[in-house]
Amino acid sequence: MVGPERAAWRRRDLLIASGLGACLPARAQGRSVTDGAGRRVNVPAQVQRIFPAGPPAAIWLYTLAPDALMGWPRANRGPELEFLLPGVGNRPEVGRLTGRGNTTNLEQLLASKPDLIVDAGSTRQTFVELADRVQAQTGIPYALLDGRLEATARGYTLLGELTGRVERAATLARYAQDTLRTVRERVARATTQPRVYYARGPEGLETGLGGSINVEMFEAMGIRHVAAGLQGGLATVSIEQVLAWDPEVIVTIDQTFSQTVAANPLWRGVSAVKSGRVHLSPKLPFGWIDFPPSVNRLPGLWWLGSKVFPSLFPEDLATLTRDFYKLFYQVDLSAAQVQRVLAGRS
Known part of the structure; x- marks a missing residue:
């Protein structure tokens, strides 16, 4: 200290x-x-x-x-x-x-x-x-x-x-x-691992390196993220590095990035952008990926699995969301509220 x-x-x-x-x-x-x-x-x-x-x-x-x-x-x-x-x-x-x-x-x-x-x-x-x-x-x-x-x-x-x-x-x-x-067992059954990038910030160039609390979700599930080989915490990377990684799935917590990445010429060549696999994480009332890093991440395990390995996670996310919020947050959500949560917007 x-x-x-x-x-x-x-x-x-x-x-x-x-x-x-x-x-x-x-x-x-x-x-x-x-x-x-x-x-x-x-x-x-x-x-x-x-x-x-x-x-x-x-x-x-x-x-x-x-x-x-x-x-x-x-x-x-x-x-x-x-x-x-x-x-x-x-x-x-x-x-x-x-x-x-x-x-x-x-x-x-x-x-x-x-x-x-x-x-x-x-x-x-x-x-x-x-x-x-x-x-x-x-x-x-x-x-x-x-x-x-x-x-x-x-x-x-x-x-x-x-x-x-x-x-x-x-x-x-x-x-x-x-x-x-359950989510670990599902991921372990995957025959291939898509390249996954975790994008933070409005430019999408902040990410969590291997061992970072920010990507603990990925690593706890057995999902390989492209920055895993670089050990550390949060880091800013270059667009050239992202292009070299060429992720097939992008997960983000930033609404601005998710809304603008498809029209950004710097990102158009990235496989995840070309295929429309850029996913904005839910965040109400607390983030599902890493902010803050608490038990609010539990439904994020199901959500992340469904985005990276959709065939291995067939569960209805709306039902999972409603059940989690009832059990942990002790609130009953309407169908409209569930959709707001899953949309990742405030």
């Missing part, structure tokens, strides 16, 4: 030392749970108010324990609210503790009086140290969930233990486990 972030935490340490610690909540050690990083976390017997450390955690919590979710790291907008529970989707913006631009300070966190803090994503040492520090400074238990797709079922089981929602957690874990297993 360096620069402004280190300075911010130093100021918080000083606040603790100067008397803020007297305001720390007294907590009975109800039970001890091992989190996704192998840390023992003592949580109260009753967990009624949970602070999400970042957007992925907020979505995990919404799907399992919406009544306990205190708020959202970023307030949801109108198009998103339509697909979330009334009274929960519009809960206040509480800021975030992790990721870029952490916006919650220690005083605000203490004043909000959560019973538990949950973060979902990486369990690297950096995040373990952050969790330990916040927990020590505030007295509020802080649990980490492994946010990888392959760990989703285990994450729900853990979150069920933490929140006391064991039965519902088992249902959601089973859906996640069955879905990931």
Whole structure:
């Protein structure tokens, strides 16, 4: 931790030392749970108010324990609210503790009086140290969930233990486990692998390299994407590189790119553009591919499979969408709403 972030935490340490610690909540050690990083976390017997450390955690919590979710790291907008529970989707913006631009300070966190803090994503040492520090400074238990797709079922089981929602957690874990297993088995049966490119940004020239969280969906399913041989995170590539890759399928999250690529002379020679296989991913209320990287990606596994291997994924996407939103987001969608979701537009 360096620069402004280190300075911010130093100021918080000083606040603790100067008397803020007297305001720390007294907590009975109800039970001890091992989190996704192998840390023992003592949580109260009753967990009624949970602070999400970042957007992925907020979505995990919404799907399992919406009544306990205190708020959202970023307030949801109108198009998103339509697909979330009334009274929960519009809960206040509480800021975030992790990721870029952490916006919650220690005083605000203490004043909000959560019973538990949950973060979902990486369990690297950096995040373990952050969790330990916040927990020590505030007295509020802080649990980490492994946010990888392959760990989703285990994450729900853990979150069920933490929140006391064991039965519902088992249902959601089973859906996640069955879905990931099924899509992997289907892709493994493919006799050929089309060249797939993941396009981000209005020009379509930003993509995720091999090992990036942005293309975890592809790699978890066994779908080979053309940038897999280059290891890293998000990167900007040249149109010459895309032409050399010549993808047969393009998946994008950018509406502008999807609407303009067919008329762009730079892209006309790409096989996916010539054959009309440029697909805009759904994003309401949360993206189905990589933004944010949480359990909202589960229906994206079916969607991505149907775009890359249509013959192997014959399921009706409208039915899958309606069922997922009912089970996870706890909302009933009309046929028109389902079509709006699948169109990938706001």
